[in-house]
Amino acid sequence: MQSPLQLTESGRLKHFLTISGLSKTLLTEILDTADSLIEVGERQIKKVPLLRGKTVVNLFFEASTRTRSTFELAAKRLSADVLNININTSAASKGESLSDMLRNLEAMASDMFVVRHAQSGAAHFIAESVTPGVAIVNAGDGWHAHPTQAMLDMLTIRQNKGQFEGLKVAIIGDILHSRVARSQIRALNTLGVEEVRVIAPNTLLPTQVESLGVTVFNNLEQGLDDIDVIIMLRLQKERMHGALLPSEQEYFELYGLTQEKLKCAKPDAIVMHPGPINRGVEIESEVADGPQSVILDQVTNGIAIRMAVMSMAMSGQTETKNLLAENAS
């Protein structure tokens, strides 16, 4: 899906809503910018002034610890003022509409909203309704997209594998309900990997999943053959209801990543997981904590990627504002 909504007239980022519609060049620019920002986290004083004087509002309609705190840290390292809004305790429960809430927050001169919402398309909706000049960063919307997670995964892959060309990547687990998987698949294909595989039982695959640009495997061992990168997805406990899966035990038996099954992949394959991990459900502790696991690198990279997209989107908004001002004068 094209989303010109998130690009300036000159093709730079002004919101970050989805990987769809973004070019390989732009994705690479995000990765390069993140690379250059990683160093900030290693300094004595972990701050750069890229968002100094800006107000970032973390608008989380869905509970999250990891994503929200990495966004908060990223904004603070960019020298922004950060406001965290927990929607459970705010006006949403008092019947205030999303549009009204946004207008109120805009009136407080916010410059950026980081949004997580249970509805697919929520970030698009907000980007369409906010006043020009306010940047929206999607921190996960329904089953649709989680583009910063996908980009931090891409950064982790590039750090470990050097490049995307020729790589075979397998994503294992609940593709149907996963915004992470949708964004990862889009990013991997845009960045030019050789093959993306999804490995899951049919009950956890969406209709016409091949249309996303993946090959489908029901069998973990077969799917892992010759794989360079393994991405495990979190299995939500509620999937046992509604007859999607019979039990955690059977799922772990068939799709859980164990030392034994890991041997089916290339010997230097890396293992990733967006967290939080269900040990013993989708992954064995020995693998999660083992030498091939890069799960903690992902967390570190998460801050750098979020700093990168926040600063890029803000400068895109500044560019648009300047252009509007020029046209007006």
Place this chain on the structure above:
Amino acid sequence: MKIEITNGKLLTTLGEWQSFDRIQISDGIIHRIYQGDSLSNSKFNADAQIDAQGCYVLPGLIDLNASLREPGYSVKGSIASETAAAAAGGVTTLCCTPETDPINDSEAVTKLIKDLSHKSNKCKVLPLGALTKGLRGEQLSEYAALKQAGCIALSNAYHPIKNLAITKRCFEYAKTHDLSVFINPIEASLHEGVMHDNHVSTTIGLQGIPSLAETIAVSQLIQLAEISGAHLHLSQLSAADSVSQVKIAKERGINVTADVAIHHLLYTDEQVENFNSVFHCMPPIRSESDRLSLLEGVRSGAIDAITSAHQPHEAAAKQMPFGETEPGMSNIELLLTMAVELNDHHKLPFTNFVSAMTTQSASILRLKKPEISEGCAANLCIFDPSETWSLKAEGLLSKGKNSPLIEQQLKGKVKATIYEGTIAFSHN
């Protein structure tokens, strides 16, 4: 009131265009039609003259499904606003859904709707009574009383009946009272979602409703119709396989008819790609192959009628993340403009559309066949098929501005609508 329409082309009962000099209307009746050199009655003294140069004169459209939102949903529309919109769309008869608040499952609500529509006097309103009490799918409504009060048929109004035994009894009791049963076919257990289940829903991560949720219900309903002998009218088919099933059922002589909502003939699920909530409809707008089968269904007669499935909404109902918005489009005012689009770009001849919304819908409702001939009721629409214009939201009479045609360049505009011999709408 005396009205004289001059110099247009009228549609004959044979579906042919015929030029006329004058149509004279008095006392609600088409009094005289003058063609060619025939001498006109200079003593007619019309109260109103309508110049129909370059226009079509059509029988007023008969819409099988429109939500008027009254009683109960005044923020979305009223009988006054939506019947005015209907008249502006060339509609002179419509069936309104029972999904009001309170639900139209009683004489009192039916009578209220009839009274308010008489007062508005823009078109004939034929209420559809609720098939079950409160549309809850548990108890029969009082069909005899509903019929007595003026309900033309019964409908489940997109509320699936989850219990087949109850559906079966609805058919049997409707047959007892010689009432048609209008059903939106839905298998509730397969119906979770907000759009068509296909590669688009997969890509954008919106929960999809498979075609199966409709086609399984169609198959069950056809069997129930066959056994009960009741007239089953399937409302708003959306899936290709439903069309095939209806075709086969008709060949087997089962008393089944079907309609399609006009937006299902024009749009596909690709339109939802950017989360545009205007295209959030129920049943969902499906794939291109479904759309083509529905069009073919209309051309072949497998699908009898086209409806507006008019669902006006206040702006706020569509201003939320897609899945939280309310489904439906505000269509009734733009039916003929959409028909021009179907004629010009989708190979559905205009006369085919008109037949689906006049002769065919009248036959489903067992109404007299609409005709433009002397002595017939003067329910007419004067339509300019070539006028190009641009639609502004405030230009719609409907309270619902939820149309994808807003801010678009359009072709074809209703010039006037005559309902029972009076001018119900005229565009200056």
